[in-house]
Amino acid sequence: MDTKTSLPKFTPTKHTDTEFPNHHEELVWYINRLESDSSLNTYKAPYDDxxxxxxxxxxxxxxxxxxxxxxxxxxxxxxxxxxxxxxxxxxxxxxxxxxxxxxxxxxxxxxxxxxxxxxxxxxxxxxxxxxxxxxxxxxxxxxxxxxxxxxxxxxxxxxRVTLQQVREYPELAFSSRFKMASLRIRHVASMGTHEFFDQRKFWYTHTPLITGADCEGAGEVVQSTTMFNKTVSLIPQKNDKVDFSKDQYGKPSYLTVSGQLHVEGACLAYQRVYTFGPFFRAEGTCSRKHLSEGWMVEPEHIVREETGLNDTIDLAVSYIKHLIGYTLKRCPDEIDFCDSKFMKPGHREYLELLLEKPTVTISYDDVIELLLDAQTQGKVKFETIVTKEMDLDAEHEKWIVEYFDNAIVAVMLFPKDIKAFYMKESPSNPNRVESFDILVKDIGEIVGGSVREHRLEKLQQVIESRGMDQNTLDFYMRMRTFGTAPHAGFGLGFDRMIMMLTGYTGYDSGKQHPDIREVMPYPRQSGSIIC
CATH class of the missing domain: 2.40.50.140 (Nucleic acid-binding proteins)
Structure with a gap:
């Protein structure tokens, strides 16, 4: 005799042709069955936790x-x-x-x-x-x-395993106390990411890891090819160059540096979407804040032209604060460890204060004026001299955040020439684009975003003026002809977010330096790959 809980057979409600089908009853029935029928949920951990x-x-x-x-x-x-x-x-x-x-x-x-x-x-x-x-x-x-x-x-x-030993023996990464804390915080922040966007009706979208386009247009891409597993003399060539028409995809292909270009297509169909996945970059230097492989969260949403930039900044700040609160609530022991004398005393208080502090929003031009004033008056000596229209270095970002008492700082309206090709020109100044960077203590830039240029003619002008290969961006250009609309988005470096949540600061010659490698189980950086 079957001893399982007997469930009533579900009979869907009949609807007329003019009625919109309501699947609520069916959904409730399946949920009740999942909770009451043990045969549908058979996994049991082999040991008590x-x-x-x-x-x-x-x-x-x-x-x-x-x-x-x-x-x-x-x-x-x-x-x-x-x-x-x-x-x-x-x-x-x-x-x-x-x-x-x-x-x-x-x-x-x-x-x-x-x-x-x-x-x-x-x-x-x-x-x-x-x-x-x-x-x-x-x-x-x-x-x-x-x-x-x-x-x-x-x-x-x-x-106990030290972080230096982990670099030599990467298989011990999960035995390190800090690595364990950062791994658990990474898991919780990942769950918090999906919860945040799901609550706001953003659709999670997978974008390809292999692409024919360079999203940033900077050329720092990792080549994907099957050509080089042959003897050098057998590699197809044309005009003294590798003939990629004989490669797997019939043309050059790369590991993605961003899912943004592809997720924009989904945005134009579903209004609010996001992608959360790895990126790869041919970084030529060993920086404490850059990796050859990392993870990025990239939401995209339809916006009103007049408020798109501010709305997207608000979305990014809300997301950051959500992750802070989510982690403080679900990882109290891990945060206590990060707040200890062995790591960074006062870290919990810093995170809690960020939830209360208002975000500072300031234009790029005003930031340059503050930096120039401090430089001229001798208040600070920068290694990179501040000039107008320059891109901000890490030391400038650090100074700005400290100037505003370590609050979250959103810098907007950057010069067109130092930003990516897809950013929309500001209606009030043709030399500026509707872009923003979000800066935080110790790390600097943690988010970069913009309103996208949705007008085909404007986009073509920028691509031509920069000498970019339009053939690799055909699909992106066609989006502007298939029912385009004003839209915007941003990319958050997830590994930098974990640095922020853990508060990790490395040490070098007695000085504190944030080091992104320490929040990755198996960091990938130029010049080194052990496993």
Whole structure:
């Protein structure tokens, strides 16, 4: 006899030809079935997660079994202490071995070192009073199954993994305390991203990773080809150059530097869309804020011409503040670690203040005037001399944010010649485009956006004046002939956002420097790829 909960058969409501079908009843039925029918949700974690164990006193004095990797091992004569991490909690669970009860296992269990994988069964007890500040409960071991020991010859580190060691041994990235915090914050911020845009009715859109167009028009693209797996003499050539007409796609192709050009097509059909994916750039330098591979969030929406720029700035700032609040709420332990004396004291307070502080919106021309005034009066000495129409360097961005008391700063209306070809010319000044950068403390630019040039004639003029290859942008130009509309968007460097949320600041010669590599599990940078 079937013991499963019996569900009523769903009978859809019949509609006349003139009625719009209402699928609400069907949706509710499927949701109820999913919640009540266990056959539709069969996954069960093989081990209890110690996140719940450490939170709920209902586990006290009860046997539990947990899996984890050892993050700390201290073997003593009478007792041994193993801290294990299973990924469900930032804090480890301490396991206590009483050798008076397990003397016969001493030789085997004392082989358990840092990063060994084990399954532990035992009884949950309240921690001693002096330790409750750090851990509410601990597990008193009854049995241990060793799944994998760490080899001291291959894994020589005896203490916690440092970030420098992670650079040499990237496979240990997830054993580092900070890397663990940044990974968990990255996960939460990713979920927060989808929640933010879903609540505002933006459609998540996948854009291609291989493209025939250079979105930024700067030429910093990574070539995608199948030609170079041959002997050099067999590579097809034409006029002393590689003949890409014989390549996989019949023409040059590249790894994408941005999904923006493609997501604009979706925007013109669905009004509000976003893409969230990787980008690749042929960066020639090893910068602390640039990578050859990273992640970008790029929303695009239909706008009114008269308010498009300000509306898009508001969207970007709202998104940043949403991620800050979302992370503070869901990653309290990770933020506390980032706020510790080992990382960046005062970081939590800084994030909380950002939620309250009003955003500063200022024009590029006013920023240049502030910088020139400070430079002329000798208030600051910049390595790159400030001049009109220049692009802002990191030192200028840092000074501007500090000038406005570390608030979020939106700089808008940049010179046309230093910005991308697709940005719309300002109606009030033909030498400016309706663009903006958002600057934050320590990092500088975290968002770049603009109103897009939706008029075909204007777009053609810019492309021709810059000597760009129109053939690679045919699809983008045709968008302007198939029901174009005013639209705008921005790109947020997600890895820089994780830098901001973790507050990570690296050290070099005693000075603090943000380093984007430390918030990536496997950073990709020019001149180095270990795995």
């Amino acid at each position: 110690h996140y719940d164990i450490m939170r709920y006193l209902k586990y006290l004095d009860k046997p539990v079994t947990v899996w984890g990797r050892v993050s700390e091992a201290r073997h003593q004569q009478e007792l041994s202490f193993l801290k294990i991490q299973d990924g469900t909690s930032f804090k480890p669970l301490q396991c206590v071995i009483d050798w008076t009860q397990h003397e016969t296992q001493r030789e085997t269990w004392q082989k358990i070192k840092l990063r060994s994988s084990i399954v532990v069964t035992g009884i949950i007890r309240e921690s001693p009073q002096e330790l409750k500040k750090f851990q509410r409960v601990e597990l008193h071991v009854q049995s241990i199954e060793i799944q994998g020991l760490s080899d001291p010859e291959v894994c020589p580190m005896k203490k």
